[in-house]
Amino acid sequence: AEKKAEIEKMRIERSVVAKFITKFFFRILAENATQLHVQITAVALSVSLMGWTDAAEMMLYSVGLSTVMLLYKLQQTISDLVPIWQAVTDPMLRAAICSGVALALFVVAYALAKIWALFECPDHVLNVSGCVQLD
Secondary structure, three states: OHHHHHHHHHHHHHHHHHHHHHHHHHHHHHHHHHHHHHHHHHHHHHHHHHOOOHHHHHHHHHHHHHHHHHHHHHHHHHHHHHHHHHHOOOHHHHHHHHHHHHHHHHHHHHHHHHHHHHHHOOOOOEEOOEEOOOO
């Protein structure tokens, strides 16, 4: 009976973690972070090719709103993480949670770096190796 209870506890833990990670990835990475990356790239290319037009400024407002929503959802998800972290005892599940959170924070940091590059890079575009020189 004790063995059966332990197996049931592990099944529940895995279910809770799977639900959290799925929600986390779809809510943060797939929805908001991807949208933000696409918007920033569109603004950066627009500004690089045509300068600061009214359209670029309007897109920048959209980028700002997307950034606020991304940070808000990240804060919500991190607060959801606390009770899950306390309930999970399996080291492998904790490692999966840490990996997911680290990946999401990296994607968010890269999106924020692309916003910085929009104003600081000569051609307004950033990739993983630094400011892009468009010819």
